Amino acid sequence: MKIINDGFDVGTKSRNQMIDITARVEAIVDKAGIKDGDVTVYCPHTTAGVTINENADPDVGHDILLTLSELIPAGQPGYQHSEGNSDAHCKSSIVGCSKQILVKDGRLLLGTWQGIYFCEFDGPRSRKVFVQARGE
Amino acid sequence: MKIINDGFDVGTKSRNQMIDITARVEAIVDKAGIKDGDVTVYCPHTTAGVTINENADPDVGHDILLTLSELIPAGQPGYQHSEGNSDAHCKSSIVGCSKQILVKDGRLLLGTWQGIYFCEFDGPRSRKVFVQARGE
Amino acid sequence: MKIINDGFDVGTKSRNQMIDITARVEAIVDKAGIKDGDVTVYCPHTTAGVTINENADPDVGHDILLTLSELIPAGQPGYQHSEGNSDAHCKSSIVGCSKQILVKDGRLLLGTWQGIYFCEFDGPRSRKVFVQARGE
Numbered sequence: 001m002k003i004i005n006d007g008f009d010v011g012t013k014s015r016n017q018m019i020d021i022t023a024r025v026e027a028i029v030d031k032a033g034i035k036d037g038d039v040t041v042y043c044p045h046t047t048a049g050v051t052i053n054e055n056a057d058p059d060v061g062h063d064i065l066l067t068l069s070e071l072i073p074a075g076q077p078g079y080q081h082s083e084g085n086s087d088a089h090c091k092s093s094i095v096g097c098s099k100q101i102l103v104k105d106g107r108l109l110l111g112t113w114q115g116i117y118f119c120e121f122d123g124p125r126s127r128k129v130f131v132q133a134r135g136e
Numbered sequence: 137m138k139i140i141n142d143g144f145d146v147g148t149k150s151r152n153q154m155i156d157i158t159a160r161v162e163a164i165v166d167k168a169g170i171k172d173g174d175v176t177v178y179c180p181h182t183t184a185g186v187t188i189n190e191n192a193d194p195d196v197g198h199d200i201l202l203t204l205s206e207l208i209p210a211g212q213p214g215y216q217h218s219e220g221n222s223d224a225h226c227k228s229s230i231v232g233c234s235k236q237i238l239v240k241d242g243r244l245l246l247g248t249w250q251g252i253y254f255c256e257f258d259g260p261r262s263r264k265v266f267v268q269a270r271g272e
Numbered sequence: 273m274k275i276i277n278d279g280f281d282v283g284t285k286s287r288n289q290m291i292d293i294t295a296r297v298e299a300i301v302d303k304a305g306i307k308d309g310d311v312t313v314y315c316p317h318t319t320a321g322v323t324i325n326e327n328a329d330p331d332v333g334h335d336i337l338l339t340l341s342e343l344i345p346a347g348q349p350g351y352q353h354s355e356g357n358s359d360a361h362c363k364s365s366i367v368g369c370s371k372q373i374l375v376k377d378g379r380l381l382l383g384t385w386q387g388i389y390f391c392e393f394d395g396p397r398s399r400k401v402f403v404q405a406r407g408e
Contacts, residue, residue, distance in 0.1 A: 001137045001273045003308045003407060005376050036139045038176065038268060040310065042374055044383025046326040051229040054182040063215045063222035064229050067208055072339055079335045086335035093323040093336050094230055094366055097386075102178055102268045104141050109266055111180025114233075130381055132310060132374045135139060137273045172275045174312065174404060187365040190318040199351045199358035200365055203344055230366055238314055238404045240277050245402055247316025250369075271275060 004032035007130045012123035016069060018051075018061035021129060022115045025101070026108055028131045035106045037135015042098040044130055047088035047122035049095035055115025068094070068121075088122035095119055103135055140168035143266045148259035152205060154187075154197035157265060158251045161237070162244055164267045171242045173271015178234040180266055183224035183258035185231035191251025204230070204257075224258035231255055239271055276304035279402045284395035288341060290323075290333035293401060294387045297373070298380055300403045307378045309407015314370040316402055319360035319394035321367035327387025340366070340393075360394035367391055375407055 006028045010019055021041070029039050043050050054060040072087045072094075079086040099116065102109040110116075118129060142164045146155055157177070165175050179186050190196040208223045208230075215222040235252065238245040246252075254265060278300045282291055293313070301311050315322050326332040344359045344366075351358040371388065374381040382388075390401060 001408075005308065005374065005381075036141065038270070040372055040374060042372075042381065044381070044386060046324075046332070046383065046385050052182075052233050053225055053229050057217055057219075059216035059218070060182070060222065060225050063212075063217050064226050066214050067212065067222070067226040070212075071207060071343060076335075076339065076342075078338050080331035081329055081335050082331070083329075086332065086339070089325055089332050090336050090339040093325050096232060096368060096371075097324050098372060099232075100176055100178075100234060100236060100372060102141065102176060102266055109141075109178065109180070109268075111182065111264075113182050114180060128383075130374055132381075134310070136137075172277065174406070188318075188369050189361055189365050193353055193355075195352035195354070196318070196358065196361050199348075199353050200362050202350050203348065203358070203362040206348075207343060232368060235368075236312055236314075236370060236372060238277065238312060238402055245277075245314065245316070245404075247318065247400075249318050250316060272273075 004133045010118050010127045012120035012125055015123055016065045017120040018117040020115045021118050025116055029103055029133050032133040034103050034133045034135040037103050038100055039133045040098055040100050042130040044128055047085055047092055049092045049097050049119040050099045051095050051117050051119055052099055052114050054113045056113055085122045091121040140269045146254050146263045148256035148261055151259055152201045153256040154253040156251045157254050161252055165239055165269050168269040170239050170269045170271040173239050174236055175239055175269040176234055176236050177252055178266040180264055183221055183228055185228045185233050185255040186235045187231050187253050187255055188235055188250050190249045192249055221258045227257040276405045282390050282399045284392035284397055287395055288337045289392040290389045292387045293390050297388055301375055301405050304405040306375050306405045306407040309375050310372055311375055311405045312370055312372050314402040316400055319357055319364055321364045321369050321391040322371045323367050323389050323391055324371055324386050326385045328385055357394045363393040
């Protein structure tokens with residue numbers, strides 16, 4: 001049983017942005033030599049997150065970010081946090097800060113249309129992604 | 137340490153539907169012979185998800201689907217994805233495409249009222265569920 | 273490879289409340305003697321959840337709970353569940369009932385500003401948290 005901790009940096013360019021990190025996660029699992037097991041992709045930030053969604057049409061990411069921003073507008077009356085980014089903290093808790101992906105025969109068990117996305121909600125910023133692969 | 141990959145098919149009948157898959161996950165953990173460890177229930181689709189919620193009163197599932205559809209209506213102005221199912225993609229990222237359940241003494245460590253649900257957001261469709269059980 | 277099942281009780285005082293449980297999770301990982309691996313924090317209730325968000329300014333928790341309550345008001349027309357807490361069930365499925373945190377060199381791999389929170393959505397109540405630490 002191997003447990004491999006790795007990770008990478010992500011530079012974001014907009015306040016809200018979804019960045020496809022699938023290939024970077026695949027490369028870590030490949031390098032770790034995990035054939036069967038699982039991998040966790042973890043965002044150590046409180047105004048960003050990780051999601052899995054369609055990787056074919058970039059318009060899907062646009063529409064997810066649009067929906068989140070319409071549901072959770074910046075500067076909502078009643079917000080007490082003084083940094084002015086409470087919307088980003090809320091989006092982080094709703095999308096979640098990590099995702100777990102299964103590994104079989106050395107491949108990520110993603111669906112045909114699934115990609116792994118780093119979700120920036122308070123960019124642009126320099127971000128980190130932690131990746132832990134476990135298995136044999 | 138065992139790592140067992142398994143799964144099953146789910147046929148959905150409505151555009152939005154919650155289907156209790158607890159017994160099917162339990163059967164896989166039982167067959168895998170895992171006594172202590174965990175199991176991941178993973179949906180490889182981008183317009184569906186997996187959640188854990190009340191299994192006693194089916195009205196709870198109705199109310200969750202109602203809330204999601206009121207928050208994220210189909211055909212919202214500004215959506216760019218041409219397939220017309222951006223609402224389903226958004227619901228998938230909000231509910232999440234997988235859940236992890238602990239296993240102890242050969243049983244799923246669910247709460248008294250908890251069941252595992254496949255959430256269809258763009259049905260009716262034929263769907264797959266991946267299940268990975270890990271442990272001893 | 274160790275798999276340690278543990279947990280603790282949480283008493284909540286308000287209908288909606290976020291309680292920092294980071295130190296209690298750390299203590300379990302420490303006691304389990306896990307150096308590298310992961311830990312899952314699992315809420316076995318259907319009207320509560322677990323999230324990871326900022327632990328420096330308590331106003332962030334206030335703003336997350338405010339946003340969730342504005343998005344999902346109690347007593348929404350159309351709710352069928354007779355217990356009157358459908359909003360709490362919806363919040364639980366949106367925030368999620370568990371979180372996975374990585375462990376490296378005996379420490380939780382949380383970001384600088386991250387804490388682990390038990391989220392009460394239908395309190396005050398006596399609640400349980402399950403914790404499973406896995407690793408070496």
